[in-house]
Amino acid sequence: MRPSRLTTSLAALAAVLLSAACKPSSVTEEEARIVASLSLSALPPLPADPSNRVADDPAAAALGQALFFDHDLSADGAVSCASCHQPTRRFQDGIARAIGVGEADRRTMPLEGVAWSPWQFWDGRADSLWAQALGPWENPVEHGGNRVALVRRVASAYRAEYESVFGPLPDLSGLPENAGPFGSETERAAWAALSNEERTRVDRIFADMGKAIAAFERRIVPVETRFDRFADALAAGRRPEGETALSDLEIEGLKLFVGKAACVDCHNGPRLTDDHFHNTGVPAVPGLPEDRGRATAVARVLADPFNCLGAFSDAAPGQCGEIRFMVKEGEELERAYKTPSLRGVAGRAPYMHSGQIATLEVVVDHYSRAPEAPSGHTELEPFVLTDRGRMALVAFLRTLEPAGEEAGAAALAGRAPSGS
Amino acid sequence: MKKLIYVLVAVVALAVAFVGWRMTMSPPDDLDLARSKPTQAGTFVVAVGPESEPLLQGPLHSWIVTVTTPAGAPVDDATISVDGGMPQHGHGLPTAPAVTAALGEGRYRIEGVRFNMGGWWELKLAIAAGGASDAVTFNLVM
Numbered sequence: 263m264r265p266s267r268l269t270t271s272l273a274a275l276a277a278v279l280l281s282a283a284c285k286p287s288s289v290t291e292e293e294a295r296i297v298a299s300l301s302l303s304a305l306p307p308l309p310a311d312p313s314n315r316v317a318d319d320p321a322a323a324a325l326g327q328a329l330f331f332d333h334d335l336s337a338d339g340a341v342s343c344a345s346c347h348q349p350t351r352r353f354q355d356g357i358a359r360a361i362g363v364g365e366a367d368r369r370t371m372p373l374e375g376v377a378w379s380p381w382q383f384w385d386g387r388a389d390s391l392w393a394q395a396l397g398p399w400e401n402p403v404e405h406g407g408n409r410v411a412l413v414r415r416v417a418s419a420y421r422a423e424y425e426s427v428f429g430p431l432p433d434l435s436g437l438p439e440n441a442g443p444f445g446s447e448t449e450r451a452a453w454a455a456l457s458n459e460e461r462t463r464v465d466r467i468f469a470d471m472g473k474a475i476a477a478f479e480r481r482i483v484p485v486e487t488r489f490d491r492f493a494d495a496l497a498a499g500r501r502p503e504g505e506t507a508l509s510d511l512e513i514e515g516l517k518l519f520v521g522k523a524a525c526v527d528c529h530n531g532p533r534l535t536d537d538h539f540h541n542t543g544v545p546a547v548p549g550l551p552e553d554r555g556r557a558t559a560v561a562r563v564l565a566d567p568f569n570c571l572g573a574f575s576d577a578a579p580g581q582c583g584e585i586r587f588m589v590k591e592g593e594e595l596e597r598a599y600k601t602p603s604l605r606g607v608a609g610r611a612p613y614m615h616s617g618q619i620a621t622l623e624v625v626v627d628h629y630s631r632a633p634e635a636p637s638g639h640t641e642l643e644p645f646v647l648t649d650r651g652r653m654a655l656v657a658f659l660r661t662l663e664p665a666g667e668e669a670g671a672a673a674l675a676g677r678a679p680s681g682s
Numbered sequence: 683m684k685k686l687i688y689v690l691v692a693v694v695a696l697a698v699a700f701v702g703w704r705m706t707m708s709p710p711d712d713l714d715l716a717r718s719k720p721t722q723a724g725t726f727v728v729a730v731g732p733e734s735e736p737l738l739q740g741p742l743h744s745w746i747v748t749v750t751t752p753a754g755a756p757v758d759d760a761t762i763s764v765d766g767g768m769p770q771h772g773h774g775l776p777t778a779p780a781v782t783a784a785l786g787e788g789r790y791r792i793e794g795v796r797f798n799m800g801g802w803w804e805l806k807l808a809i810a811a812g813g814a815s816d817a818v819t820f821n822l823v824m
Contacts, residue, residue: 309741527799528798528799530798530800531740536798536799537740537798538776583742584742586793586794587742587793588778589776589778590778592774594774641773
């Protein structure tokens with residue numbers, strides 16, 4: 263049989279499809295627009311935090327830095343913020359679930375660019391960086407501290423530094439050595455026995471400790487990556503080459519990221535996060551207590567005395583838009599967790615909110631398979647992922663690492679606050 | 683044989699169309715992007731606009747809603763509720779925006795609006811005033 267015109271055109275169509283699938287064509291205008299929006303050059307200025315009057319005070323940052331590395335702000339004298347947020351590992355610890363005094367249920371979050379995020383923790387149960395910083399100090403499996411002992415440590419070790427930033431340190435004489443709302447039964451009883459005025463005095467210093475930590479963490483800013491150099495060359499109309507070039511495979515991954523794989527729906531903007539909460543069907547960890555993510559965090563942030571609307575916030579209520587207009591109910595909150603930034607992602611396995619997934623390859627597979635969520639509904643839609651596509655996506659994600667001197671700067675970011 | 687080839691072509695064409703749709707998820711070409719329109723039953727005419735430009739994806743921002751009668755008289759006693767979402771993603775708004783001030787002359791401020799993704803968004807307003815209620819949906823593309 264002579265090949266009909268139809269079979270010839272079928273073969274031609276197949277050839278076109280195959281070449282489209284295998285050979286990365288040049289970046290389209292629409293793709294270039296998205297690439298520019300992901301570049302570090304598109305990062306807006308650090309947003310002000312009206313709830314923290316010392317947010318940009320260098321002396322507060324210096325105090326915060328000292329507190330960040332202080333092991334004596336823990337029950338066993340062995341845990342500091344830096345135990346899990348390790349400066350040499352981009353401020354995370356490389357393990358599935360954080361280990362402090364005990365083992366936590368969640369993965370340590372990286373801190374790079376954290377001050378741009380309106381919500382803190384995986385479930386957003388804190389609405390500021392300073393409110394977040396208070397949580398681990400009193401968490402029995404993290405620092406395991408109690409509120410009165412923690413502020414006593416500040417009074418004994420950092421009195422001058424504290425007073426230069428916040429004014430005279432309130433008098434702590436007459437207070438018990440150990441007391442707090444989340445500690446042991448004895449500590450909780452001692453806390454309950456304090457007068458309102460005494461509790462407020464302690465809370466004030468405690469909130470200030472968080473505000474100093476926040477001032478320090480605001481300086482841990484994202485650093486330039488290979489991807490940013492590529493994006494900037496593209497935006498400037500230059501052909502990316504030399505150190506600004508990405509390989510064909512990396513570009514293929516980038517096109518999947520902003521196209522078929524739809525990663526950019528949530529991982530958008532220069533930090534590659536939409537700062538929102540999503541159910542992506544991540545499996546539950548056997549043996550851990552039920553974890554409903556954002557669904558239970560909403561009530562916690564509303565009840566938190568250290569939220570933007572609370573007595574220790576420096577903001578006027580009108581400046582607390584995030585908590586005032588947050589979604590408080592609905593199925594979309596069930597097992598929804600914050601979209602993490604993807605900057606530096608290749609260097610911080612394992613992944614997901616409890617370190618459920620060991621490698622980036624398996625993460626990419628998870629998104630293409632889009633399994634049912636343990637509770638609630640996954641927002642993911644399955645898509646066809648070839649072996650080559652998986653390799654390409656992972657290769658692209660690896661371009662979000664700092665290169666050369668920038669890598670050293672990333673490791674040291676936050677160690678030496680400038681201007682102090 | 684020829685029939686089989688036709689079927690194959692159709693299957694391939696459908697698959698290409700589906701993949702193409704998945705890849706772009708672009709809004710419909712004929713989407714009505716008008717910022718001013720009558721409500722569904724024609725009870726009111728509503729105009730919307732961000733309080734400050736440029737409208738950015740990400741940050742919280744405010745919108746100004748202007749409600750008039752079809753004849754153009756301002757409606758000052760309206761109760762307005764806000765809803766919306768992304769029809770192509772099947773999810774709602776990431777925040778719970780609300781009217782926080784009546785500014786007079788039929789103008790109202792909605793605070794707490796955020797669009798956290800690129801693509802087609804709907805902003806739905808339910809409006810009640812003078813014993814009548816009606817609704818209107820605006821389309822936006824980020």
